[in-house]
Amino acid sequence: xxxxxxxxxxxxxxxxxxxxxxxxxxxxxxxxxxxxxxxxxxxxxxxxxxxxxxxxxxxxxxxxxxxxxxxxxxxxxxxxxxxxxxxxxxxxxxxxxxxxxxxxxxxxxxxxxxxxxxxxxxxxxxxxxxxxxxxxxxxxxxxxxxxxxxxxxxxxxxxxxxxxxxxxxxxxxxxxxxxxxxxxxxxxxxxxxxxxxxxxxxxxxxxxxxxxxxxxxxxxxxxxxxxxxxxxxxxxxxxxxxxxxxxxxxxxxxxxxxxxxxxxxxxxxxxxxxxxxxxxxxxxxxxxxxxxxxxxxxxxxxxxxxxxxxxxxxxxxxxxxxxxxxxxxxxxxxxxxxxxxxxxxxxxxxxxxxxxxxxxxxxxxxxxxxxxxxxxxxxxxxxxxxxxxxxxxxxxxxxxxxxxxxxxxxxxxxxxxxxxxxxxxxxxxxxxxxxx
Amino acid sequence: xxxxxxxxxxxxxxxxxxxxxxxxxxxxxxxxxxxxxxxxxxxxxxxxxxxxxxxxxxxxxxxxxxxxxxxxxxxxxxxxxxxxxxxxxxxxxxxxxxxxxxxxxxxxxxxxxxxxxxxxxxxxxxxxxxxxxxxxxxxxxxxxxxxxxxxxxxxxxxxxxxxxxxxxxxxxxxxxxxxxxxxxxxxxxxxxxxxxxxxxxxxxxxxxxxxxxxxxxxxxxxxxxxxxxxxxxxxxxxxxxxxxxxxxxxxxxxxxxxxxxxxxxxxxxxxxxxxxxxxxxxxxxxxxxxxxxxxxxxxxxxxxxxxxxxxxxxxxxxxxxxxxxxxxxxxxxxxxxxxxxxxxxxxxxxxx
Numbered sequence: 001x002x003x004x005x006x007x008x009x010x011x012x013x014x015x016x017x018x019x020x021x022x023x024x025x026x027x028x029x030x031x032x033x034x035x036x037x038x039x040x041x042x043x044x045x046x047x048x049x050x051x052x053x054x055x056x057x058x059x060x061x062x063x064x065x066x067x068x069x070x071x072x073x074x075x076x077x078x079x080x081x082x083x084x085x086x087x088x089x090x091x092x093x094x095x096x097x098x099x100x101x102x103x104x105x106x107x108x109x110x111x112x113x114x115x116x117x118x119x120x121x122x123x124x125x126x127x128x129x130x131x132x133x134x135x136x137x138x139x140x141x142x143x144x145x146x147x148x149x150x151x152x153x154x155x156x157x158x159x160x161x162x163x164x165x166x167x168x169x170x171x172x173x174x175x176x177x178x179x180x181x182x183x184x185x186x187x188x189x190x191x192x193x194x195x196x197x198x199x200x201x202x203x204x205x206x207x208x209x210x211x212x213x214x215x216x217x218x219x220x221x222x223x224x225x226x227x228x229x230x231x232x233x234x235x236x237x238x239x240x241x242x243x244x245x246x247x248x249x250x251x252x253x254x255x256x257x258x259x260x261x262x263x264x265x266x267x268x269x270x271x272x273x274x275x276x277x278x279x280x281x282x283x284x285x286x287x288x289x290x291x292x293x294x295x296x297x298x299x300x301x302x303x304x305x306x307x308x309x310x311x312x313x314x315x316x317x318x319x320x321x322x323x324x325x326x327x328x329x330x331x332x333x334x335x336x337x338x339x340x341x342x343x344x345x346x347x348x349x350x351x352x353x354x355x356x357x358x359x360x361x362x363x364x365x366x367x368x369x370x371x372x373x374x375x376x377x378x379x380x381x382x383x384x385x386x387x388x389x390x391x392x393x394x395x396x397x398x399x400x401x402x403x404x405x406x407x408x409x410x411x412x413x414x415x416x417x418x419x420x421x422x423x424x425x426x427x428x429x430x431x432x433x434x435x436x
Numbered sequence: 437x438x439x440x441x442x443x444x445x446x447x448x449x450x451x452x453x454x455x456x457x458x459x460x461x462x463x464x465x466x467x468x469x470x471x472x473x474x475x476x477x478x479x480x481x482x483x484x485x486x487x488x489x490x491x492x493x494x495x496x497x498x499x500x501x502x503x504x505x506x507x508x509x510x511x512x513x514x515x516x517x518x519x520x521x522x523x524x525x526x527x528x529x530x531x532x533x534x535x536x537x538x539x540x541x542x543x544x545x546x547x548x549x550x551x552x553x554x555x556x557x558x559x560x561x562x563x564x565x566x567x568x569x570x571x572x573x574x575x576x577x578x579x580x581x582x583x584x585x586x587x588x589x590x591x592x593x594x595x596x597x598x599x600x601x602x603x604x605x606x607x608x609x610x611x612x613x614x615x616x617x618x619x620x621x622x623x624x625x626x627x628x629x630x631x632x633x634x635x636x637x638x639x640x641x642x643x644x645x646x647x648x649x650x651x652x653x654x655x656x657x658x659x660x661x662x663x664x665x666x667x668x669x670x671x672x673x674x675x676x677x678x679x680x681x682x683x684x685x686x687x688x689x690x691x692x693x694x695x696x697x698x699x700x701x702x703x704x705x706x707x708x709x710x711x712x713x714x715x716x717x718x719x720x721x722x723x724x725x726x727x728x729x730x731x732x733x734x735x736x737x738x739x740x741x742x743x744x745x746x747x748x749x750x751x752x753x754x755x756x757x758x759x760x761x762x763x764x765x766x767x768x769x770x771x772x773x774x775x776x777x778x779x780x781x782x783x784x785x786x787x788x
Contacts, residue, residue, distance in 0.1 A: 119551045119734030123727035137580060141551075144576055148763035149738045289585070291556035300586030330583055363740035363758040365723030394746040397636060401724045401745075404628040 003030045003346065006073040008064065008088065010037040012217065014079035015046050017111035020163035021077065022053045024339040033073070035059055037080075043217060045252055061088065065095050075105045075346045082124035086367060087375055089127055093356075105129040105349045107342065109159060112269030113331065114138060115294030119145050123367040126151055127359050130345055132159040135332020150361040155354065157345045160337030161272040164254055169278035175209040177262040177313055178279075180253065180270035181231050183216045185293050189229060193238040195266075196231075198286055198308045200239050203246035206313035212249040214256055214270075262317050264307060267294030271303075272333055280320040282307075300327040373402045377409065377434035384428060389416055408432050437464045437780060440505055440539075441512040442523065444470065444496050446655060447707070448514040448546045451599035453489070455512070458598070458776040460488040467508075469494045496523055501530035510540040510783045513564070520560040540786055542779070544568030546599050548707050548768060551734045555581055565786055567592040568779055570599070571769030593782040596772030600707055601692060602714045608696040612682070613647050615640075615751055616694055616712075618654045618703030619669040623731055627666035634672035636745060641683040647751045652686035652694045654706040700754035705732025713741065713765060718757040720748055738764040 005025075007018040015036055022032040034050050035057040036042065050056050059067065061084075070076070078088050085108055096103040108125050109132030118141055125131050133139050133156050146152045179199055186192055203211040219230045232248055249256060253270055254277060257263060263274040264282045274281045285304040289295050298304065302324040310316040328334060359366045376399035383392035396413045403409060408431070415427030439459060441452040449472050456466040467490035494502060496515055500523045505511055513523050524541060531538040543564045545557045554577050561567050562585065569575050569592055582590055617637060624630055641649040651669045658664060664671045673685045686694050691708065695701065701712035702720040712719045723742040727733035736742065740761030748754055772778070 116552050117729045119737065120727055120729045123733070123737065137584065140576075140580060144573060145734065145737060147738065148761055148767070149740075289559055291552065291559060296555060296559060296581065297584055300584050302586065324586060327584070327586060363742060363761070364737075365726065365742040365744065367726045397746065398724050398744060401629065401632055401636070402726075404626065404632045 001029070003028075003075075003343065003350075004073045005030055005032050005075050005077060005346070006070070007032055007034045007077040007079065008037065008061075009034065009079040010039050010042075010084070011081070012043050012046050013111040014081075015042070015050060016163075017079050017109065018077070019046070019050055019053065021159075021339050021342075022050070023163070023165065024343065025054065028340065028343050030343055031055075033057060035064055037061060037064075041217075049252070061091075065091055070104070071101055073104055074350055075107060078106060078108045078128070079111065080108075082121060082367065083374070085124050085128075090375060105346060105353070107132060107157075107346070110134065110138075112272075113161065113267075113294070113297060115267060115297055116291070118142075120367070122146075126154055126366050127357050129155060129349060129354055129356075130342065131156045132339075132342055133157070133332070134159070134161050135330065135334065135337050137330050137332065150364060151357060151359075151366070154357055155345075157341045158332060158337040159339050159342050161269070161331065161333040162276055162335075162338060163269075164257075164273050164276035166276050167258060167278045169280070173259060173261045173279075175206075175313065175317075176256075176260040177209060177211050177264060177316075178249075178253075178256045178260045178274075179211065179213045180263060180265040180268040181213055181215050182266060182268050183231075185266045185268075186287060187292070189234070191287065192229070192231070192234045195284075195286075196235050196238045198284075200242055200246055202307050202310060202313065202316075203243045205311070207245060209245060209313040211246045211313070212256060212260070213247070214249055214251075214253055218250055262313065262320060264305075267298060271298070275323065275333065280317060281323070282316060282320055297331070300324060300330070302327070373399045373406075373409075374434070376402075377412075380412070381434050384416075389424075392416055408434070437509045437783065438507065439464050439466050439510050439512060439783075440469050440499070440508045441466060441514060442469050442494075442496050442499050443472075443514045443546070444519065445472065447599060448516070450601075451546045452512070452514050454601070454603075455514075455595075455598050455776065456489045459780065462776050462780055464780060466490065467492055469496075469499045469505075471495050497526050500524075500526040505539055506531075506534070506536060508539055509787060510542055510565075512568075513541055513543045514546045515543075516546065516557065517560065520564075524564065537788070540565050540783060542566040542568055542783065544595065545570065545574070548597070548600065548710060548735060550574070550577065552729055553732075553735075562587060562590060565591060566779075566782055568595040568598075568775075569593070569769075570595060570597055571767050571772060573767040574769070591782065591786060593778050594769070594772045594775065595779055596775035597710065597714070597769040598775050600714075601711050602770075605692070605696050605715060608693065610648065610697050613699035613751070614694075614697055615647055615649045615754065616686075616698035616701045617649065617651050617669065618701065618706040618708050619651050620654055620704060620706050621657065621665050621668040623667075623704050623706075624725065625667055625730070627671075630667050630669055631672050634669050634676075637669070638676065638680060638683060640745075640749065640751065641680045643749075644751045645680075645682055647699075648682050648684060650684045650686050650694060650698075652691060653688045654691065654703070654708050656688045700751070700757070702748070705736065709736065709741070710765075710768070713739070713760040714770060718754050719760065720754065720757065740764065 009015045009018045018034050025032045033055040038058055106128050107130035108128045122142055135158055215231045257274050257277040257279045260279050262280050264284050265271050266284050271281045281303055282305045283298040283303045284307050286306050286308045289299055302321050376395045380392040380395040393416050400409050411431040415431045418424040418427050441456055443449045443452040456468050459466050469492045528538050541564050543561045544567050549557055651673050661674055670685050700718040703709045704722045719741045721736040721742045724744050725731055727737055
């Protein structure tokens with residue numbers, strides 16, 4: 001029987017994570033529908049690729065949660081940022097309860113390697129029926145965080161880092177190296193200029209090669225991190241006229257990787273795409289092992305090379321090694337870890353639904369409970385409507401601690417504190433209510 | 437065994453003083469090398485062990501290249517960040533130029549850390565002869581770091597919660613119950629957020645006149661209050677012309693005594709919360725901001741002491757707070773009772 005699964009995502013990287021999952025729909029009897037929440041700056045190429053792979057919806061969260069077709073899915077995968085993840089879980093559960101409609105298993109995951117804030121990210125994801133992790137490294141970290149806590153029963157599944165259909169390395173590939181740019185690694189402008197200069201010198205030393213910088217997003221597009229100075233500007237201001245064989249390319253990354261001998265990156269997940277697509281990989285270690293760059297994650301790969309000290313790209317390509325198999329397994333790039341595990345777990349959940357994890361526990365606070373500012377504000381409005389002004393004040397005070405600069409929270413709270421009651425009622429009528 | 441301990445200000449200095457005294461009790465001869473003026477060295481109450489804990493006013497890099505360290509059996513380098521790497525490089529270079537073997541070097545985090553912060557702290561320490569970790573949780577994270585970095589081995593030992601004040605304390609009573617609020621000068625990092633938190637605490641003080649609410653800096657503040665950062669609760673307390681009488685501003689030097697007197701302790705991510713837990717004080721790790729990496733949230737996640745401020749009211753409820761999660765505390769290092777002896781054994785095994 002076909003398993004109908006809905007995937008919900010907003011930013012480009014989350015949509016890419018969904019795209020990687022949909023690839024497995026063809027191999028198994030699964031039909032994926034993706035709902036891309038409308039968002040300014042989402043790269044059109046990503047949406048077009050999703051459209052090609054299956055049904056694509058464009059509902060807002062509010063519209064989606066009200067849509068009765070949600071009941072037609074066997075499971076819902078949510079790929080949003082932390083607070084929105086918590087909000088979706090909480091609102092979905094609440095709406096199902098209120099409407100006495102069936103509750104489908106919810107799962108969530110990560111879009112690629114998790115270089116920082118892993119524990120915080122897990123604290124947002126707790127309470128999902130399944131959390132998809134990349135591999136044993138992430139699983140060990142999650143277990144250490146939850147060990148000896150009431151949340152150690154949280155279910156997880158290892159879905160790996162393979163995102164593309166595997167291709168054999170082709171000997172006839174052109175002499176081309178793709179550099180997968182990341183918008184904040186490195187973040188400092190001086191280091192980004194240095195990065196560009198290193199690439200330019202390498203291109204000059206390798207006239208037979210083409211060196212393509214693949215920007216994370218085009219100048220008019222947006223991604224999870226804000227981009228202050230687009231790499232195209234950095235290239236221009238650092239080099240003036242770059243060598244002819246150093247260029248920017250906005251072609252889809254898989255396409256570029258399929259037609260290149262080599263990829264280089266500081267710490268991008270694109271490295272694993274390259275391995276899928278038979279492209280040799282090099283991790284740039286000219287900035288050293290630094291936590292803020294995410295390079296320690298790759299340190300055991302056996303792929304670290306200095307681009308500044310490389311004689312030329314021929315020598316770099318000749319010296320490019322296969323990644324260390326033990327490291328690949330540890331981080332989650334191994335056939336044992338794939339979305340097939342998720343699909344298997346979802347089938348099991350259909351047969352044996354889980355009791356939801358109880359998130360409210362004395363002595364513990366979980367981001368996923370109701371801690372997002374929006375949740376607190378929504379809770380306060382519900383409390384105002386039901387006349388529980390004390391609860392409304394409590395929730396808004398918490399929201400104000402998180403967002404002290406939000407004037408509407410302050411106005412609503414001031415209205416709640418007004419005496420006498422008539423004045424308070426008037427103030428509550430005129431101050432702006434929270435609406436998602 | 438003759439040891440030197442290198443540090444450069446807090447929190448390393450306090451940690452090294454505690455470790456130095458503990459090592460002296462284990463029979464080692466220990467010299468503290470720090471530029472901290474003598475008044476920061478052991479207090480009058482600690483003078484018994486002062487005879488054995490030596491002190492040299494040396495800056496870290498001066499110590500790294502000094503002849504004085506060549507006669508030592510091992511050097512403990514309790515610096516942070518790039519200074520850890522620089523010290524080792526300078527010491528090796530100086531030893532090579534003298535044609536001598538470098539000293540045995542050991543190091544370790546000088547504050548309780550986990551996750552991203554621990555990984556960033558441990559990276560420059562890799563390659564030292566011995567890394568002193570606090571507890572089993574840190575040991576596990578070191579193993580993962582080594583695995584990710586492709587390193588096969590790194591000698592390490594468990595020292596316990598050596599960098600915190602955990603030694604038993606006497607009792608001190610006050611007429612009224614005291615809620616001690618640990619004020620970290622940069623947490624939350626915005627003056628506005630601190631102002632909001634101050635207002636909440638002020639309201640609590642007004643609503644609960646039978647309690648004293650004491651805002652206590654968890655580290656040294658500038659002597660002149662005009663220089664206090666706006667991101668501290670104390671700064672907001674100072675601006676408050678109508679501060680309630682039961683809302684007190686503590687001084688940095690009083691921290692230990694204030695903690696002794698406290699009926700309950702509250703903070704966001706201060707290391708001193710662990711001291712309060714160890715001392716059996718009802719402790720609240722403020723959960724209103726959620727589990728946020730920059731607020732040390734992941735470290736305290738499993739402590740069993742998290743609560744929202746609203747759930748602590750009335751303050752009498754603080755006396756019924758759930759106890760700290762003992763398994764969690766043990767894994768942070770509280771289970772290690774013989775850390776200094778383990779360190780000396782570990783160093784002895786590494787000596788050529």
